[in-house]
Amino acid sequence: MLKKERLAIIRKYYPNAITLIDSVNRAIDYYEEVLQLEPSKIMFADSVCSDDMNSIQYPTRAQDFLGPFKMGGLNGFPFTGLTGMKAFASHVPDDGAVLIYYGPHIGITKNGIIGETHRIGQSKNSNCCGAAKGALSKLLKNEIIEQEVTEIDYQMNVLEQIILKQKARILDSELPIYEATEVIYEAIDQRINELVSLTNYNCRYLILVGAVLINSDSDMGSYTSTKRFDIINLADNSRKSVIDEFLSAIK
């Protein structure tokens, strides 16, 4: 299937989606052109779901960065917390940058079904994100107990609590899994910004890229719908959004 045909399927739900590969290529060019930084000066951390599909479809060129430091757990929530953030912040080259790509993921099949994807060697589609779908299923059945967070299923329980707080918004939505993913994105974005405010970075820039990561079928690849693209100049702590500039260069 042509790229424009694949993008048309994904953009029915996420109008600004681009392929993950184009996103990484464009970002590397952008950092070189605008920040005068080559990838070997950039410490990359991601906060994305542990799902094996995210490893299988990981863009090869992202290996040009230092890292990745893996902050995420189920559905991309930054479960490594403040200790994780402080760890890679102390590993960055002095004249370089810290780059964090974060967000939940969601499947969209080539037939346009959202919340599912087709994995290699399987005859049927499976849930994606499985954790988000599991939490949503419990929400629909009123099985999430307020403040119940167990040790044995800690990450899942945290996701359940996040969506429980926005129960009406999710259940009133035409596409509950889409809305639940938006809710989880907002919780991740809020937590990343909170962790950032509590961390010192001894380098030139901090780059925050918040997105919904979209896993299509194994023969369709991954896509990203960017929601935040901020560059923080650590010399004076000024923050600039470059999302429009970044996306305008990609078809």
Ligand SMILES: [Zn+2]
């Ligand atoms: Zn997942």
